[in-house]
Amino acid sequence: MATRQVWAAAVMTAVGAGAVFEARRLPFGSVSQPGPGLFPMCLAVGFTLVSAGILVAALRGRDGEAPAAGDRLARGLGRVIATLGALLAYAMLLEQIGFTVSTFLLIVFLFRAIEPQRWLAAVGGAAVTAGLSHLVFRVWLGVQLPSGPWGF
Amino acid sequence: MELLQHVAFGFSVALEPANLLACFVGVFVGTLIGVLPGIGSVATMSLLLPVTFAMSPTASIIMMAGIYYGAMYGGSTTSILVNIPGEAASVVTCLDGYQMARQGRAGPALGIAAFGSFIAGTLAVAGIMLLAPPLARVALNFGPPEIFALLLIGFTMITHLASGSKLRAVAMALLGLVLGTVGLDPITATPRFTWQSVTLSDGIGLVPMIMGLFGIAEVLLNLEHGIKHEVFETRIRGLLPTRQDWKDSAAPIARGSVLGFGLGILPGIGSIIPTFISYALEKRVSKHPERFGTGTIEGVAGPEAANNAATGGAMIPLLTLGIAPNVVMAVLLGAFLIHGVQPGPLLIKEHPNIFWGVITSMYVGNLMLLILNLPLIGLWVQLLKVPYAILFPLILLFCVIGVYDVSGNVWDVVIMLVFGVVGYLMRKLHYEPAPLVLAFVLGRLAEESFRQSLLLSRGSLAILVERPLAGALLGTAAVIAVAPFVIGRLRSGLRALDAAEGA
Numbered sequence: 101m102a103t104r105q106v107w108a109a110a111v112m113t114a115v116g117a118g119a120v121f122e123a124r125r126l127p128f129g130s131v132s133q134p135g136p137g138l139f140p141m142c143l144a145v146g147f148t149l150v151s152a153g154i155l156v157a158a159l160r161g162r163d164g165e166a167p168a169a170g171d172r173l174a175r176g177l178g179r180v181i182a183t184l185g186a187l188l189a190y191a192m193l194l195e196q197i198g199f200t201v202s203t204f205l206l207i208v209f210l211f212r213a214i215e216p217q218r219w220l221a222a223v224g225g226a227a228v229t230a231g232l233s234h235l236v237f238r239v240w241l242g243v244q245l246p247s248g249p250w251g252f
Numbered sequence: 253m254e255l256l257q258h259v260a261f262g263f264s265v266a267l268e269p270a271n272l273l274a275c276f277v278g279v280f281v282g283t284l285i286g287v288l289p290g291i292g293s294v295a296t297m298s299l300l301l302p303v304t305f306a307m308s309p310t311a312s313i314i315m316m317a318g319i320y321y322g323a324m325y326g327g328s329t330t331s332i333l334v335n336i337p338g339e340a341a342s343v344v345t346c347l348d349g350y351q352m353a354r355q356g357r358a359g360p361a362l363g364i365a366a367f368g369s370f371i372a373g374t375l376a377v378a379g380i381m382l383l384a385p386p387l388a389r390v391a392l393n394f395g396p397p398e399i400f401a402l403l404l405i406g407f408t409m410i411t412h413l414a415s416g417s418k419l420r421a422v423a424m425a426l427l428g429l430v431l432g433t434v435g436l437d438p439i440t441a442t443p444r445f446t447w448q449s450v451t452l453s454d455g456i457g458l459v460p461m462i463m464g465l466f467g468i469a470e471v472l473l474n475l476e477h478g479i480k481h482e483v484f485e486t487r488i489r490g491l492l493p494t495r496q497d498w499k500d501s502a503a504p505i506a507r508g509s510v511l512g513f514g515l516g517i518l519p520g521i522g523s524i525i526p527t528f529i530s531y532a533l534e535k536r537v538s539k540h541p542e543r544f545g546t547g548t549i550e551g552v553a554g555p556e557a558a559n560n561a562a563t564g565g566a567m568i569p570l571l572t573l574g575i576a577p578n579v580v581m582a583v584l585l586g587a588f589l590i591h592g593v594q595p596g597p598l599l600i601k602e603h604p605n606i607f608w609g610v611i612t613s614m615y616v617g618n619l620m621l622l623i624l625n626l627p628l629i630g631l632w633v634q635l636l637k638v639p640y641a642i643l644f645p646l647i648l649l650f651c652v653i654g655v656y657d658v659s660g661n662v663w664d665v666v667i668m669l670v671f672g673v674v675g676y677l678m679r680k681l682h683y684e685p686a687p688l689v690l691a692f693v694l695g696r697l698a699e700e701s702f703r704q705s706l707l708l709s710r711g712s713l714a715i716l717v718e719r720p721l722a723g724a725l726l727g728t729a730a731v732i733a734v735a736p737f738v739i740g741r742l743r744s745g746l747r748a749l750d751a752a753e754g755a
Contacts (some may be wrong), residue, residue, distance in 0.1 A: 108681045112423065119430055122445055132711035136437035139699045140444055143433065147426035176476035180676070183475055184669060187468075187648060191665040194656070207645050214475060216639030225642070226691055233649060242305055243657045 109155035116148030186210060188199050198248025199238070204230040255381065258608050266616050267279075271311050274505030278315035279617045282322020283624065287334045287632045291647050293323040295467035297583045298459045299654035301590065309591035310606050311469040314613040318586050321373060321563045321614065324523065325621045327364040328556050328714075329632050330359060341523040341559040344531045348544065348551030355547050364501050364558040365547055366625045371558035372509040373618035376564025378573070379513050380611050382712070384600070386395030391597035393640065396704035397716050401725035402575060403595040403698040406519035406731045409685045412683050421687045430690030431456055439707075451663040458586055458693065460655045460664045462579065463676075463683040464671025467651040471644050472676040491626050493549070501553035504534050515558075516565025519694075522578040523562040524667040530558035556595045565612065570595055571607060575694070599751055 121225045123144045129135025185208050194233040207226035215224070234252065237243040265271060284297045297319050304312035305544040319452065327339030329423035332349035352361040394402075411421045434445045435455025446452040511533065534554040535544045540660045544551050562697055569577045575594030575643065576582040600607045655668045675685050717723040 107683060108677070108683075112427075115427075118257070126442065126444055132713065133707060134706065136440055136442035136444060140430065140433040143426055143429045143695075147423065147430055150419060150423045150426055154423060176478065179471045179475045180446075182742070183472065184673065187669055187672075188666070190306050190652065191662050191669070193661055194665070201277065204493070205651060207649070210645040210648070211641070215639075216641070217641065218580075219475070229646065229649070233653070235744075237653055237657075241300065244304070244660055245656070 105158040106155065109151055109158045112151035113148060113155050116144055116151050120145035129239055182213055183210065186213075195246045196248070198250065198252055199245035200230050200234045201248055201250075202251045203233060253661060256700060257379065259612060260455065261604065262608030262612030263616075264311060265605045266314070266613035270308065271314050271613060272616070273478060274311035274315040275318050275617045276620060277390045278318020279322035279325075279621050279624065282324075283326035283621065283632070284320040284635070285319070285626075286323035286326020286342075287327075287466040287635055288643070289330055289334075289338050292339060292466055292472070294462055294579050294583060294640060295318050295470075295651065296323075297580065297587075298462050299467075299650050300461060300477075301587055302434065302654065304587060305590070309588070309593050309603070310609045312587055312591060313584065313606060313610050314617075317383035317610060318569070320558060320584070322619065322621060324556075324560050324563060325369050325625055326632065328369070328552075328561075329625075329629065330361060330636060332361045332365065332552070333648065337502040341527055341562075342556070343524070345552055347531070348546070348548050351545065351547030352549065353615060357547065359490040359491045360497050360549065361552050362629055363626065364493045364497060364553050365606040366491075366622055367493065368505045368508070368553045368557040369560040370622045371505050372512060372516060372561040372616050373564060373621075375509045376516075376561045376617060377511050377611060377615045377618070378634045380564055380567055380614075383517075383569055384607075384611075387568065388597045388600050391573050393721060394597065394646050395719070395722075396701040396708060397719050397722035398725060399573075399575075400698060400701040400705055400728060401699065401722045402573065403694050404574065405732060406577070406694050406728055407691065407698075407726060409519050409521065410690050419681070421681050422681055424685070424688040425607075425691035428688035429695040431461075431688075432692045432695030433699070437694065439703050442473075449519050449663075451661055451667070453660075455696075456667060457655075457659065457664055458582065458689075459658050460668040460669050461661075461692065461755065462689060463651045463655050464673075465603065465675035465689060466579075467493045467647065468668060468672025469679060469685070470674030471647055473679055474674060475644065485560065488675070491629065497549050500648040501550050504530070504550045504554035505557040507533060507537075509555040509561040512561030516562030517577070518568060519575065520568075521562070522580070523559040523566070526558040526562045528557035539569035560618075566612075567611070571599055571610075574598060574599075575697070576690075579689045582689065585693070592660075608679050622729040628713040631693050 118140065123137055123140040125137035126137030126140060128137040128141060131138070137211035187204055190202055190206045193205070196202075204226050207229045208222050211217070213224055238245050261478060265294060266275065281296065282293065285291045285293065288362055297316050300315070300319070304315065305545070307315070321341050324341060327337060327342035328345045328349065330338030331342040331345035332353050335346050335347055335350040337343040349361045349365065375428060407425065410425055411418060432455075434452055436442065436446075437444055443453050508526075508530040511530050512523070515521050515526045515529065516523065531544075531551060534550045535541045538544065538548075538550060540548075563580075566581050569575045570581045570585060574585070574594060576585045585595060590616065593599070593606060602755050652665055652670065655664050656662070658664070678685055678688075705715050706713070717724070
């Protein structure tokens with residue numbers, strides 16, 4: 101746990117430093133005549149300093165946290181990554197093959213891979229979900245959802 | 253009797269069929285998602301934001317507000333029956349509510365939660381009616397320096413009231429502020445942190461950010477741990493609390509209402525903290541504090557009243573100053589802006605139908621919730637039995653549709669996923685997302701008002717303290733910033749004194 105906290109604080113500090121670096125390219129102006137860069141710069145510097153403070157505290161092991169239970173969660177982590185991957189693929193496919201088909205594929209995957217259901221239930225459930233969301237969102241609520249080459 | 257006229261006008265708006273329907277849909281959906289753990293009012297309101305495009309501004313706001321206070325009712329049901337908070341604001345209700353259910357008193361627990369919420373909701377509506385108009389009159393004199401000073405108060409509150417580490421809350425607030433500067437600069441339209449991306453030059457959207465941090469992140473956490481919950485298998489009888497229950501609950505409900513409403517007004521508090529304070533208060537004033545945690549009805553009545561009253565209190569800064577005191581109100585602010593209505597001191601005058609209509613609809617909605625909740629408890633119990641394996645793909649799908657619908661831009665979905673990962677990691681590493689979102693919302697406004705102030709004064713910072721109202725507000729911000737440290741010192745000083753005297 102302690103190392104995870106160190107890593108988190110280190111990443112935050114690095115992100116802050118990156119923001120400071122980027123903010124340097126904006127005109128700073130002065131305190132009485134602020135340019136576009138004044139706020140980003142001050143805020144980025146503040147964020148970096150506070151993150152660095154958290155990093156120091158974490159390195160000294162003073163964040164006062166109980167160590168978490170070991171790698172019992174490894175299987176759970178797999179589910180998290182698979183779900184995220186599926187959603188990213190869904191976002192990329194959305195405008196290529198249309199909302200209805202990509203939704204069907206996403207739901208089949210989630211029903212089968214994450215919390216396994218039987219094939220019939222997964223495919224049937226996905227068909228119902230895709231069909232209903234098509235009707236509710238596109239037809240009834242008039243949401244502008246991307247269509248595939250086949251028009252839905 | 254000007255107030256009565258306004259109230260009558262409000263009811264005439266709130267009782268129009270379209271608005272009545274919007275109110276019903278709002279409180280119904282609110283209860284539904286309140287009952288379901290793992291989807292909160294913030295995500296739901298952002299999700300339904302695009303749906304309101306076709307509605308009148310009044311109906312949209314009525315519906316959105318209904319979701320918020322409706323969720324407070326629904327959340328307690330899950331706390332009492334399953335010992336999992338359906339909403340973050342009903343965490344405390346688990347302590348005594350679930351114990352009551354185990355002792356076969358689920359009915360009175362659910363009943364007093366609903367009645368307590370109703371009474372608190374009603375008192376809060378009355379409070380808004382009395383307080384908002386005079387506050388709005390004062391706020392009419394607000395210029396950029398006053399707004400900036402007020403926002404500073406908000407920032408100090410956000411960080412003080414975080415439940416975990418203060419330093420981490422400050423870090424998250426600063427991160428939110430930095431993220432708020434992404435996009436075009438508000439005065440000169442210079443692109444900042446955009447890397448030539450068209451999506452980013454519009455700034456990071458509030459909806460993708462909130463849906464990611466609260467919706468996607470929540471689902472990911474639940475998937476990792478695997479949600480298992482057992483609904484308390486018992487016939488729920490006798491929802492009406494007994495005479496003794498009422499005697500025990502009356503004072504906690506009254507205290508919870510006042511506490512929740514007062515705290516809800518302050519920026520950065522939200523509806524969770526009042527419930528904790530109410531619980532602690534009831535335990536302190538109780539003649540039998542040892543019974544708390546074993547199923548005492550005061551432990552349900554007080555906090556449930558507090559969270560509902562807090563939702564009412566939170567409406568005040570939004571309606572009178574145009575400032576969102578918590579994340580839910582930020583989404584509500586978004587709903588106002590989408591319809592081209594700027595909430596603030598002019599709202600009462602320019603859009604009296606929205607102002608009075610929304611407030612009276614909250615009373616109507618609370619009444620609906622009371623009627624809806626008592627007979628429909630059985631339905632909500634059935635809903636709790638839907639397995640998460642079926643629920644989570646739907647929640648994810650709704651998040652994607654909601655975000656895509658706002659902008660029609662697939663990259664906003666990607667931004668939502670990024671915030672989903674960030675939110676998931678934050679939760680695991682004990683960083684809170686609320687200060688980040690709140691600072692993100694207030695930050696843009698703060699920069700704009702600061703720079704406008706300096707344009708007004710031609711570059712003199714003195715404008716922030718010379719105007720009496722701005723100076724007073726700035727002073728308040730300073731007091732709030734240092735008060736906890738001073739009080740802490742005083743306490744340890746007193747304790748040392750006590751110890752010395754005792755020796």
